[in-house]
Amino acid sequence: xxxWKKEKAQDAAVMLLLGAALTLxxxxxxxxxxxxxxxxxxxxxxxxxxxxxxxxxxxxxxxxAAAERQDEAEPPRLRLRDVAAVLLLSAAYDVLMxxxxxxxxxxxxxxxxxxxxxxRRPFILIPVAALTPLVLYAVFKLGLGVRMP
Amino acid sequence: MKKLIRRFIPVLLLVxxxxxxxxxxxxxxxxxxxxxVPYGAGGTTDVVGRxxxxxxxxxxxxxFVVENQGGASGAIGCQAALxxxxxxxxxxxxxxxxxxQRVMDISxxxxxDFSPILVVANDPKVLVVAGDSPYNTIDELLSDIAAQPYxxxxxxxxxxxxxxxQALIMNQYGYIPALTPYGSGADxxxxxxxxxVVFTNSNYSTVAELIKSGDLKLLAVAATERMAQFPDVxxxxxxxxxxxxxxxxxxxxxxxxxxxxxxQEIQDALRAAALEAVKDPDFTAFMEANSIDKLYEKYTxxxxxxxxYGEWExxxxxxxxxxxxxxxxxxxxxxxxxx
Amino acid sequence: MQxxxxxxxxxxxxxxILYVMLGAVAGLFVGAIPxxxxxxxxxxxxxxxxxxxxxxAMATIMGVYVVGVFSGALSAILINIxxxxxxxxxxxxxxxxxxxxxxxxxxxxxxxxxxxxxVFGLLAMAVVxxxxxxxxxxxxxxxxFLLALFGLSTVGGLTAKSFSxxxxxxxxxxxxxxxxxxxxxxTPRLTFGIQNLKAGVATVPALVGLFGFAEVLSVVAExxxxxxxxxxxxxxxxxxxxxxxxxxxxxxxxxxxxxGALPGAGGPVASFLAYGQAKRLVxxxxxxxxxxxxxxxxxSESANNACIGGALIPMLTLAIPGDAxxxxxxxxxxxxGLKPGPTFMKMDVAHFYEVLAGGLxxxxxxxxxxxxxxxxxxxxINVPKRVLMPIVCVLCVIGAYACNKRIFDxxxxxxxxxxxxxxxxxxxxxxxxTLGLVLGSMMDANFRRSVSLASxxxxxxxxxxxxxxxxxxxxxxxxxxxxxxxxxxxxxAKKQ
Numbered sequence: 001x002x003x004w005k006k007e008k009a010q011d012a013a014v015m016l017l018l019g020a021a022l023t024l025x026x027x028x029x030x031x032x033x034x035x036x037x038x039x040x041x042x043x044x045x046x047x048x049x050x051x052x053x054x055x056x057x058x059x060x061x062x063x064x065a066a067a068e069r070q071d072e073a074e075p076p077r078l079r080l081r082d083v084a085a086v087l088l089l090s091a092a093y094d095v096l097m098x099x100x101x102x103x104x105x106x107x108x109x110x111x112x113x114x115x116x117x118x119x120r121r122p123f124i125l126i127p128v129a130a131l132t133p134l135v136l137y138a139v140f141k142l143g144l145g146v147r148m149p
Numbered sequence: 150m151k152k153l154i155r156r157f158i159p160v161l162l163l164v165x166x167x168x169x170x171x172x173x174x175x176x177x178x179x180x181x182x183x184x185x186v187p188y189g190a191g192g193t194t195d196v197v198g199r200x201x202x203x204x205x206x207x208x209x210x211x212x213f214v215v216e217n218q219g220g221a222s223g224a225i226g227c228q229a230a231l232x233x234x235x236x237x238x239x240x241x242x243x244x245x246x247x248x249x250q251r252v253m254d255i256s257x258x259x260x261x262d263f264s265p266i267l268v269v270a271n272d273p274k275v276l277v278v279a280g281d282s283p284y285n286t287i288d289e290l291l292s293d294i295a296a297q298p299y300x301x302x303x304x305x306x307x308x309x310x311x312x313x314x315q316a317l318i319m320n321q322y323g324y325i326p327a328l329t330p331y332g333s334g335a336d337x338x339x340x341x342x343x344x345x346v347v348f349t350n351s352n353y354s355t356v357a358e359l360i361k362s363g364d365l366k367l368l369a370v371a372a373t374e375r376m377a378q379f380p381d382v383x384x385x386x387x388x389x390x391x392x393x394x395x396x397x398x399x400x401x402x403x404x405x406x407x408x409x410x411x412x413q414e415i416q417d418a419l420r421a422a423a424l425e426a427v428k429d430p431d432f433t434a435f436m437e438a439n440s441i442d443k444l445y446e447k448y449t450x451x452x453x454x455x456x457x458y459g460e461w462e463x464x465x466x467x468x469x470x471x472x473x474x475x476x477x478x479x480x481x482x483x484x485x486x487x488x
Numbered sequence: 489m490q491x492x493x494x495x496x497x498x499x500x501x502x503x504x505i506l507y508v509m510l511g512a513v514a515g516l517f518v519g520a521i522p523x524x525x526x527x528x529x530x531x532x533x534x535x536x537x538x539x540x541x542x543x544x545a546m547a548t549i550m551g552v553y554v555v556g557v558f559s560g561a562l563s564a565i566l567i568n569i570x571x572x573x574x575x576x577x578x579x580x581x582x583x584x585x586x587x588x589x590x591x592x593x594x595x596x597x598x599x600x601x602x603x604x605x606x607v608f609g610l611l612a613m614a615v616v617x618x619x620x621x622x623x624x625x626x627x628x629x630x631x632x633f634l635l636a637l638f639g640l641s642t643v644g645g646l647t648a649k650s651f652s653x654x655x656x657x658x659x660x661x662x663x664x665x666x667x668x669x670x671x672x673x674x675t676p677r678l679t680f681g682i683q684n685l686k687a688g689v690a691t692v693p694a695l696v697g698l699f700g701f702a703e704v705l706s707v708v709a710e711x712x713x714x715x716x717x718x719x720x721x722x723x724x725x726x727x728x729x730x731x732x733x734x735x736x737x738x739x740x741x742x743x744x745x746x747x748g749a750l751p752g753a754g755g756p757v758a759s760f761l762a763y764g765q766a767k768r769l770v771x772x773x774x775x776x777x778x779x780x781x782x783x784x785x786x787x788s789e790s791a792n793n794a795c796i797g798g799a800l801i802p803m804l805t806l807a808i809p810g811d812a813x814x815x816x817x818x819x820x821x822x823x824x825g826l827k828p829g830p831t832f833m834k835m836d837v838a839h840f841y842e843v844l845a846g847g848l849x850x851x852x853x854x855x856x857x858x859x860x861x862x863x864x865x866x867x868x869i870n871v872p873k874r875v876l877m878p879i880v881c882v883l884c885v886i887g888a889y890a891c892n893k894r895i896f897d898x899x900x901x902x903x904x905x906x907x908x909x910x911x912x913x914x915x916x917x918x919x920x921x922t923l924g925l926v927l928g929s930m931m932d933a934n935f936r937r938s939v940s941l942a943s944x945x946x947x948x949x950x951x952x953x954x955x956x957x958x959x960x961x962x963x964x965x966x967x968x969x970x971x972x973x974x975x976x977x978x979x980x981a982k983k984q
Contacts, residue, residue: 040936043677225687
């Protein structure tokens with residue numbers, strides 16, 4: 001139960017911080033702006049309101065966090081390392097796509113990704129990795145006229 | 150599973166085959182050329198661009214695929230055209246915003262980064278009020294604006310846009326309307342019809358039907374000459390003394406451009422094709438049906454086009470800067486003050 | 489009567505029907521693939537159909553439009569990735585249903601009520617276009633602002649257990665929508681010096697990231713157990729039972745058509761508002777909303793498809809497009825030499841009938857394709873997740889890329905994916921983010937526009953709030969905000 005409260009308080013703190021950062025950034029911009037405009041018409045008026053609202057909501061959440069008494073089940077352990085691996089893989093894919101083109105990059109990515117998720121049978125791996133990019137390329141490039149990298 | 154693979158093999162072969170065929174390179178003009186329109190679909194630039202693309206395609210014997218890449222006042226599409234392969238496979242069809250992007254702090258691009266192929270069209274600007282408006286002539290409207298500066302509401306398409314420029318020109322002659330920016334040309338005349346604002350400055354082709362039906366009243370043409378189909382509607386230059394010089398400039402020049410580094414022979418081929426394409430009967434019929442100015446008749450040589458861009462950039466940049474709407478001074482980019 | 493005799497020859501013209509079918513099939517695939525939007529497909533069609541006869545072009549585009557809007561629900565229900573912003577609300581109940589093995593049932597409901605919504609909207613277009621136009625024109629900037637605020641105020645309590653978290657998610661969406669060129673001053677803001685951000689945050693990559701990529705990350709984080717598939721039960725759902733929701737659906741359709749007719753609001757707002765209505769109207773849903781209640785799907789799908797007819801109204805009568813697709817249809821009209829405007833429905837009546845007949849046939853194909861394809865396509869779920877997830881990733885990437893052809897958008901998609909993943913872990917709902925993203929910049933621009941208009945008026949407050957529409961919206965928004973806030977809940981608790 002303590003854990004739950006802490007989580008909520010953390011969330012509230014993040015909301016407060018983000019709101020404050022946005023408000024400060026925009027107030028700074030308002031004073032620095034070269035284009036003349038009254039405050040009600042300033043491009044940064046709305047972001048300031050937004051920041052204020054975020055802080056208000058943070059406070060509200062903080063209040064409920066303090067009043068919270070319920071017990072919540074502990075969330076299941078997350079495989080954050082796997083998530084990081086997927087992200088790295090995807091980032092590499094993003095870079096590769098511009099370097100070696102869509103089809104080879106996608107094939108490699110699929111191969112690596114599916115293998116990473118534990119599929120080892122080659123008669124699934126290879127057709128999926130080979131066909132998906134080709135079919136997608138055909139659909140997008142030839143069917144829809146999208147210029148592919 | 151094996152059955153599945155066997156079923157896939159023909160598909161695979163077919164796909165490979167098509168890809169091989171589509172990759173087979175050819176002499177310019179290619180099988181298909183992409184025309185980037187850096188604005189959303191349905192606007193004047195898009196509609197004229199599509200008509201022109203069709204005419205160009207016919208002359209060159211290729212397909213011109215129009216691609217709308219809107220955003221950031223056209224900066225995104227223009228940037229895409231600059232970043233594309235420099236082989237003429239991508240051309241740009243854009244309105245005036247290239248001339249103001251630097252002073253508005255939108256991008257570092259200007260007309261100087263592109264080579265003009267042809268200045269195609271200008272959609273005439275007209276002043277309209279709502280059908281039930283108390284104003285019936287431009288004189289009534291102008292005298293009210295003069296009597297109450299900053300009180301008569303006008304909608305326009307946003308800072309740096311052609312509607313804004315028109316309003317700033319009116320300012321120069323002592324007519325100062327209260328300006329409210331809207332998202333699009335359609336939004337501007339919607340605001341007139343709903344009574345939020347008194348008048349706006351629209352592209353004629355977009356409001357022609359509403360004028361016909363009486364939902365909008367046409368008060369004046371923002372030009373130096375009256376329109377052929379409305380001989381009774383005055384041109385704005387008649388009402389504002391010595392305004393000819395400012396009002397003869399077409400403020401929404403729609404042009405065909407390519408990135409500067411595209412080889413000269415491709416530029417020449419495109420220009421020859423473009424000059425041929427404007428003679429296409431379908432295209433001419435379209436231009437005439439919508440009363441769009443044929444700028445290709447006004448600026449015939451590349452030198453004239455460059456001179457026109459220079460003048461346009463200078464006049465508009467300084468107008469906007471003097472009104473306090475620009476983020477940078479035109480001086481920072483060595484744009485001379487012509488007048 | 490005249491209308492019926494007008495569209496009858498078209499309704500029975502096999503060539504016309506064939507073109508609608510062509511469009512419908514294309515729309516089905518385009519809409520169902522995340523990231524491929526209906527507006528993209530219709531933009532492409534404009535180029536292809538340039539040389540066709542107007543009737544053929546209209547038929548194809550209406551087929552794509554009607555079926556494409558519906559088929560966004562397919563991927564929303566099956567893999568939790570809405571094909572378009574207007575299908576976001578469908579994921580709220582559709583995906584939980586699919587996870588319980590009721591994908592087939594969910595798809596049946598989605599199909600039938602998309603059909604109902606589309607037909608309703610189109611008929612409204614045919615019958616009451618003029619009054620709706622008059623109403624839509626009355627809406628001034630302040631009203632648009634209030635409408636958006638109203639939409640957002642319902643969202644806080646709609647999708648999250650915690651009101652603050654739901655509203656905060658909407659704020660995040662608004663924040664991202666403000667990035668880019670400020671619509672009023674025309675200068676960049678909140679771009680933090682990144683050139684590519686000057687175009688703003690594109691909706692589709694954000695959507696694909698928040699739902700699609702975040703879903704993949706969640707699955708990976710929870711660990712994929714070998715061979716785990718969500719079972720699918722081929723339940724028989726009698727049509728009679730499905731049709732029980734019809735009375736409510738008609739109300740959602742009305743909401744959808746009206747919101748659709750307001751330029752700029754469109755599908756996402758309509759479906760959120762309808763979902764809010766559903767929560768109030770349906771006292772005893774089959775399951776709590778958000779955990780797999782088919783009533784939620786009914787609301788969302790009726791409303792977003794009813795938007796089609798609504799969005800066409802201002803396009804036809806005033807040449808003001810109601811959404812991205814109608815903007816493209818407008819372009820088709822111009823390219824084919826047609827002039828939409830107040831006289832269009834009288835003067836160019838033949839082309840008006842083409843739009844109407846194309847739309848109605850589109851509805852029929854929606855029903856046929858939906859009922860035929862749904863059971864087959866729902867087998868997608870049977871693909872093992874370790875194969876499906878990587879393919880979904882590739883689809884996310886290509887979808888993010890295809891809408892603007894920018895690698896930058898792929899990066900944005902990954903960013904939103906991580907954001908969505910983190911938000912989900914901490915109990916923030918992601919659906920309000922999309923609504924904020926769609927509405928934020930419109931709220932901001934319209935608020936300042938109305939201030940600008942009022943600042944030169946002699947009686948600013950009357951100009952701002954003095955009209956009946958505004959007062960009504962103001963009261964509605966105030967009531968929703970107040971009844972949804974914790975403050976009100978406290979008061980209520982104290983009274984008891």
